[in-house]
Amino acid sequence: MKVVNHRTPSVDGLGIMKGRKAYTDDFAEKDSLIIKVLRSPHAFAKIKTIDDESAKALDGIEMILTYKDFKRNAFTRAGQGYPEPSPHDKFVLDEYVRYVGDEVLAVVGTSDDICQKAMDLIKVEYEVLEPVLDFEKALDHKVLVHPEDDIHEMFDIGFDPKRNKAASYHMEIGDVKKVLDSCKYTISETFYTQAQAHVMLEPHTVNARIDYQERLVLYSSTQTPFHIRRIISQALEIPLSKIRVIKPRVGGGFGGKQAIHGEMLVAYVTYITGKASKMVYTRKEVFESSYTRHPMKLEISLGADEKGMLKAIDAHVLSDTGAYGEHALTVYMVAGSKVLPLYNKVDAVRFYGDVVYTNHTPAGAYRGYGAIQGNFALESAVDILCKKMKMDPIKFRELNMMKEKETSPIFAIMGEGTEGTAMNMETCKLEECVSRGKELIHWDDIYPHIDDGDKIRSVGMAIAMQGSGIPLIDMGSASIKLNDDGFYNLMVGATEIGQGSDTVLSQIAAEVLKTSVDKVIIYSSDTDLTPFDVGAYASSTTFVSGNAVYRAADELKSMMLKEVARIFECDKDDIDFDGERFYYKDKKISLIDFSNEITYSEAQKQLQATSSYVGPKSPPPFMAGFVEVEFDKETAEMKVLNYVSVVDCGTTINPMLAKGQVDGAIVQGLGMAMFEDVKYSKNGKLISGDMLNYKIPTRLDIKKLTTEFVDSYEESGPFGAKSVGEIGIDTPPAAIANAVENAFGIRIKSLPITAEKILNKKWEIENEKK
Amino acid sequence: MKIKITINEKDKIFEVEPSEYLLDVLRRNNYTSVRRGCDNTSCGVCTVLLDDKPVPSCSLLALKANGHRITTVEGIQEEAHKIGLYFGNEGADQCGYCNPSMALTVYSLKLENPKANEQEIKEYLVGNLCRCTGYVAQHEAIKKYLGDQS
Incomplete structure (x- = not known):
């Protein structure tokens, strides 16, 4: 391969480095109306009265929007395919406010200052209600987060708002209780994972104008432009044909921009007034009023026989979706479906529980999407079980984990919100990932720890899997056309958000057409101009959209050969094409001459191919993560000295960018493992509402990342590729927890794992001994 | 005013x-x-x-x-282009939202301390956060850029 599997620089790196206009707010109209949202100071309240008369009278205030201005069309902000597996429990504006930061009303004016002045003048009287803040007490609480009757589910997801349930799920294979009872070794442990904030550096941003065809045109920093168009149309009753959504360059998403945020208000204001408008979230709004990772409580029981074979896994999981049920069921299910099959030799497995509403900032999609929560619990539990059995944790995994050509019944049972799809692991190089990782971290030299006097160094590890798109639901498509002078335009609905999809998809097209990346001009995500794609989520782009690009490019190549065959008067199968020239016997024509001829001769025609792809399965990438940590014995302060990731993601279309995906995800995962924590006051107000109080890793925190890929070729992927966007985030929490155990013999079962928690536990144990 | x-x-x-x-x-x-x-x-x-x-x-x-x-x-287009080439060759570009600010800070580091060692590079740039890359590829790119300038 000449292009694929080569270190190609990003196609847009230079322009972006030089500060060219690229991001949503760079394209806002200069005279845009500014939209500011007055947000709830209460965790739960009903709006009694709104006095906005003096605010409305201010010079420069265009309008003030309250719930009375909107028809009650319940929708979900989740930004998923239709019908959504998330409950329709949100209104553009509502008379109830359900968390501190929820939308009370919107002020529209000519400047930030005017809007701020107006907001200061508005008097809102609330009936303050008792909030539900403890997710373990939410189920059947006397207070209902959603007392209204005009909300609904699109199909059965276990939605029961009268019990504060956004969704629920239950599955069991075999008889878990019976198998556990028969096991020689069993453990039961409870784990907690916290809410994590995305902290993409570009805040949620959207702007709109009406174009000269009287259509609504939105620029949006979104991962899902086609879903945004559909959801706006449904909720605001604007014909779909009147809406165009353009996704320019997105400054990071990580799942946080899968959902609808300011789009609804901006679309409404511009549609009603005919004037351009815009919204740029403040950082406080990003933290307080977008969404976070779902916090979970995971009760895990494991049972193994005397030989160390895992026989049963029981997982009772409770998830907190906050005030709205975005991704409630699907994140929940992924905590099982992309974790439990790692150990596929069990006789029985159960996964069940509820996703509850509380009066906190909603939870939603975030890289890992449940798998990181499930992985922390299961991979911690496995080490606990190994300790009880006095068995080496790596040997245990080698014995029990998924191997190539094997399968798990879970794939057929658990999908994302629906039933799943049965599949065999045509590629699963977990064994190599584990053995190579063990070597790279010098496991045998360090395990369990090395005592350096004041310091102690230990190692910990975990294995993980993810998916490659949602089978039979996710669709990606691509159009590619040949231009005169022999270069191509590639139009994709796939959503570049910084993960490198524009580069990777260009590489796939270039490889098929035997050309170089600079001859493939990519344009992504504009609902008028590019074919449909579900968007950037579920680790789908390289696999799903990449397959669509492969097909479209192949089809175009076939069209070109057909035309050359006409010119050469031969059969198209007899023509050789090397990317620059076509050959048949002694005849030859260059691509440039051919493309000029077909553009300007009598027989002129546009050659363009469009193709789409829906995955019949979702081949999982796998990885093993190993961490070496140094602890200060006295303070328990932790330093990650090295994080080794050995990944099976099939062919790396671009090894540099694939490594960037893993490195970036590892660091986000380390943040979640060690210090990132969305914290609320006892009244439900967000404490960690800015970047001083919510720390993300800095470059001083990162000593060494060792990221390698094993040889792997997934037949169903484009040039053998699987996905790589999410897998990297899954292992750090469990690997760190296992390293703490290996250093001190202390098990921390709640995230984040801080020095404070380790010390407290240490003292607790010491006091017990006394 | x-x-x-x-x-x-x-x-x-x-x-x-x-x-x-x-x-x-x-x-x-x-x-x-x-x-x-x-x-x-x-x-x-x-x-x-x-x-x-x-x-x-x-x-x-x-x-x-x-x-x-x-x-x-x-105001530093030529230098930003150069830095951009180093970033590209290391795979250090992701969402790019921070990249122009990174170019300015790296350029300023070059003016101030062209022979900065690894720790000095990290400390100088610690205020330039990145949520995408995990910093390693950026660090390699900056190190090589500075190394080739002196």
Whole structure:
């Protein structure tokens, strides 16, 4: 391969480095109306009265929007395919406010200052209600987060708002209780994972104008432009044909921009007034009023026989979706479906529980999407079980984990919100990932720890899997056309958000057409101009959209050969094409001459191919993560000295960018493992509402990342590729927890794992001994 | 009120409010490479050079820039192109939202301490956060860029 599997620089790196206009707010109209949202100071309240008369009278205030201005069309902000597996429990504006930061009303004016002045003048009287803040007490609480009757589910997801349930799920294979009872070794442990904030550096941003065809045109920093168009149309009753959504360059998403945020208000204001408008979230709004990772409580029981074979896994999981049920069921299910099959030799497995509403900032999609929560619990539990059995944790995994050509019944049972799809692991190089990782971290030299006097160094590890798109639901498509002078335009609905999809998809097209990346001009995500794609989520782009690009490019190549065959008067199968020239016997024509001829001769025609792809399965990438940590014995302060990731993601279309995906995800995962924590006051107000109080890793925190890929070729992927966007985030929490155990013999079962928690536990144990 | 700033070596007069921050004035006047990130000097994406030193423009009152030289990435295009090539070759580009501010800070480091060692590079750039890359590829790119300049 000449292009694929080569270190190609990003196609847009230079322009972006030089500060060219690229991001949503760079394209806002200069005279845009500014939209500011007055947000709830209460965790739960009903709006009694709104006095906005003096605010409305201010010079420069265009309008003030309250719930009375909107028809009650319940929708979900989740930004998923239709019908959504998330409950329709949100209104553009509502008379109830359900968390501190929820939308009370919107002020529209000519400047930030005017809007701020107006907001200061508005008097809102609330009936303050008792909030539900403890997710373990939410189920059947006397207070209902959603007392209204005009909300609904699109199909059965276990939605029961009268019990504060956004969704629920239950599955069991075999008889878990019976198998556990028969096991020689069993453990039961409870784990907690916290809410994590995305902290993409570009805040949620959207702007709109009406174009000269009287259509609504939105620029949006979104991962899902086609879903945004559909959801706006449904909720605001604007014909779909009147809406165009353009996704320019997105400054990071990580799942946080899968959902609808300011789009609804901006679309409404511009549609009603005919004037351009815009919204740029403040950082406080990003933290307080977008969404976070779902916090979970995971009760895990494991049972193994005397030989160390895992026989049963029981997982009772409770998830907190906050005030709205975005991704409630699907994140929940992924905590099982992309974790439990790692150990596929069990006789029985159960996964069940509820996703509850509380009066906190909603939870939603975030890289890992449940798998990181499930992985922390299961991979911690496995080490606990190994300790009880006095068995080496790596040997245990080698014995029990998924191997190539094997399968798990879970794939057929658990999908994302629906039933799943049965599949065999045509590629699963977990064994190599584990053995190579063990070597790279010098496991045998360090395990369990090395005592350096004041310091102690230990190692910990975990294995993980993810998916490659949602089978039979996710669709990606691509159009590619040949231009005169022999270069191509590639139009994709796939959503570049910084993960490198524009580069990777260009590489796939270039490889098929035997050309170089600079001859493939990519344009992504504009609902008028590019074919449909579900968007950037579920680790789908390289696999799903990449397959669509492969097909479209192949089809175009076939069209070109057909035309050359006409010119050469031969059969198209007899023509050789090397990317620059076509050959048949002694005849030859260059691509440039051919493309000029077909553009300007009598027989002129546009050659363009469009193709789409829906995955019949979702081949999982796998990885093993190993961490070496140094602890200060006295303070328990932790330093990650090295994080080794050995990944099976099939062919790396671009090894540099694939490594960037893993490195970036590892660091986000380390943040979640060690210090990132969305914290609320006892009244439900967000404490960690800015970047001083919510720390993300800095470059001083990162000593060494060792990221390698094993040889792997997934037949169903484009040039053998699987996905790589999410897998990297899954292992750090469990690997760190296992390293703490290996250093001190202390098990921390709640995230984040801080020095404070380790010390407290240490003292607790010491006091017990006394 | 009016302020005078030498921006990218051109003298400009801007009409500003006393309470306005430099970031807002710059973006309003089409210097869109200067970006809004955190609103409180935590992330670095709003970095500009004030008399060749990197400062966060989100918290600098526009008035304070009166009479000073301000450089945005538009003012160091050649250098940004060069730095961009190093980033590209290391796979250090992801969402890119922070990249122009990174170019300015790296350029300023080159002026101040061209022989910076690894720790000095990290410390100089610690205020330029990145949520995408995990920092390793960026670090390699910056190290090689600095190494090749001296």
